[in-house]
């Protein structure tokens with residue numbers, strides 16, 4: 001018996017990195033998962049890894065009609081996890097404004113619209129887990145738009161937790177610190193990524209980046225703890241404790 005036997009989860013960004021780690025954990029616990037992302041190749045590889053309890057649904061979460069189609073593809077929904085999105089790094093005067101607008105289209109409005117369409121399909125006992133990042137409260141240079149986005153997601157989740165409590169739906173945020181082995185674009189050449197991550201790890205009391213498995217442990221807690229709502233869970237090796 002798995003803790004998520006008989007549950008249906010939609011995981012946006014489930015084709016790689018943190019979303020895929022969460023999908024692996026949820027499938028191990030007995031859930032049926034629907035993985036959403038833009039690249040069919042990436043999604044198919046993920047489904048091949050996870051087996052018959054996973055299916056792919058090609059979706060661009062920046063497009064509301066596609067988000068609606070994704071949610072419409074399930075009859076009922078027990079767990080919504082929204083990890084789709086990327087990051088934009090760079091000095092404020094250099095990053096083109098459009099890059100931040102695009103970031104918000106997918107990573108803010110993508111999460112809000114998934115929630116908008118999902119709530120009518122959720123029974124009491126269901127849960128929503130947004131994804132932000134520690135930049136929502138740990139100041140990081142060269143990340144102004146991303147920091148604003150993470151703060152906005154955290155605020156949105158707290159508001160929704162209060163609003164949806166009467167429907168028995170819990171709402172929380174996974175707020176990852178530095179996490180390795182994902183497809184995220186760090187804005188440095190791929191050969192420089194190990195050195196880049198090692199440099200940032202100096203800020204982390206545990207002196208290492210997190211893994212997708214670490215994030216999946218936290219996501220499993222948020223999906224199963226019946227008293228957890230309105231939480232922003234920083235999973236960051238102690239970065240924000242300093």
Ligand SMILES: NC(=O)c1ccc[n+]([C@@H]2O[C@H](COP(=O)([O-])OP(=O)(O)OC[C@H]3O[C@@H](n4cnc5c(N)ncnc54)[C@H](OP(=O)(O)O)[C@@H]3O)[C@@H](O)[C@H]2O)c1
Nearest residue numbers: 013017018037038039060061084085106133179182183184
């Ligand atoms: N890695 C970290 O250190 C870290 C730290 C804090 C927060 N985060 C956040 O955690 C989330 C997961 O990131 P990750 O590190 O696991 O990186 P990742 O491996 O790149 O995962 C992001 C996933 O989102 C999908 N995606 C991106 N834009 C999308 C869109 N418009 N519509 C649908 N799918 C989309 C990508 O697939 P397609 O490109 O195929 O669509 C990809 O599978 C992101 O929101 C990221 O910003 C990451």
